[in-house]
Amino acid sequence: MPRYALLIEYDGTPFAGWQAQADQPSVQGAIETALARLDAGFAAGARIAAAGRTDAGVHGTGQVAHADLQRDWDPFRLSEALNWHLKPAPVAILAAVRVEDDFHARFSAHERRYVFRLTSRRAPVTHDRGRVWQVLNPLDADAMRQGAAHLIGLHDFTTFRSTMCQSNSPVKTLDEIRIEEHQIPQGREYRFYLRARSFLHNQVRSIVGTLERVGAGSWSPDRVADALAARDRASCGPVCPPQGLYLSGVGYPQDPFGIDRA
Known part of the structure; x- marks a missing residue:
């Protein structure tokens, strides 16, 4: 499964924080919902991993997450497709890149x-x-x-x-x-x-x-x-x-x- 790193920007105002929550909107949940429109693995409940969890109301201009997808996407087309499906949430994928399987958004960060x-x-x-x-x-x-x-x-x-x-x-x-x-x-x-x-x-x-x-x-x-x-x-x-x-x-x-x- 190819792994992609995502560079993410978001306005944290309408969210209960980064981390997905069952009963409240989250940045992670918005991105995973968009990914579920594109990838069978996320439709079945796969998760993304982020460099850090931000609290309710906190914004992101350089958050990084990674996702393992079931198909090999052109990175530019992936970012464009995600941004389309993220509307109207105040979340944007600034860039998507293919990374090695050992890259981890959280644990690889220094x-x-x-x-x-x-x-x-x-x-x-x-x-x-x-x-x-x-x-x-x-x-x-x-x-x-x-x-x-x-x-x-x-x-x-x-x-x-x-x-x-x-x-x-x-x-x-x-x-x-x-x-x-x-x-x-x-x-x-x-x-x-x-x-x-x-x-x-x-x-x-x-x-x-x-x-x-x-x-x-x-x-x-x-x-x-x-x-x-x-x-x-x-x-x-x-x-x-x-x-x-x-x-x-x-x-x-x-x-x-x-x-x-x-």
């Missing part, structure tokens, strides 16, 4: 990249409603960068881990947190870029929510280090809402799509 968009302005957002987290007052980007610096490297991230996290260990290596500031009409947008081999459940949202407190002046940058050292969920800042979070890319030893998706 890094995941997330972007979080945080907007500060008094007026409500319109075009980006449901796609950013909005706060009303300006933030200190330099203070947030100072706080973020304490989190780079190998740490026990218990403080920034959901109590429902199923990971075997809270110890993770965070390779990068980069914060960019952009001017928007009557306000500012702050973009948080995070990169690691893997993340704990709610880790990104916990980190960004904590750094927002630093930017607002409620926390000192050094309090982030104290929270990390506490290894106590109660020491975390507020967990920010999901709508500003995007799974923006997945890294592999050899990019199956052959393009730069940083």
Whole structure:
């Protein structure tokens, strides 16, 4: 059975998350339903595997999944057919490629990249409603960068881990947190870029929510280090809402799509 990797973009607003659920809409379920129109195996209940599971309301601009199909498809025709059958769901197959049988969207990945968009302005957002987290007052980007610096490297991230996290260990290596500031009409947008081999459940949202407190002046940058050292969920800042979070890319030893998706 030929294996295909799929590069996927989606708006997470109408979904209960990536993972297929019996009684709620999911991104995985939408793609598998489209595949069932094209492939007997998926019509019989075959599943796709993804690089990571995103929560309800979280978006994807660079999610990767793989599917084993019963017929040999031209990759371009496969992506076009899937996009046709995905309508009107806000899910798009950006690319499909044939991969080796030992490629696995999750286990072959060596890094995941997330972007979080945080907007500060008094007026409500319109075009980006449901796609950013909005706060009303300006933030200190330099203070947030100072706080973020304490989190780079190998740490026990218990403080920034959901109590429902199923990971075997809270110890993770965070390779990068980069914060960019952009001017928007009557306000500012702050973009948080995070990169690691893997993340704990709610880790990104916990980190960004904590750094927002630093930017607002409620926390000192050094309090982030104290929270990390506490290894106590109660020491975390507020967990920010999901709508500003995007799974923006997945890294592999050899990019199956052959393009730069940083």
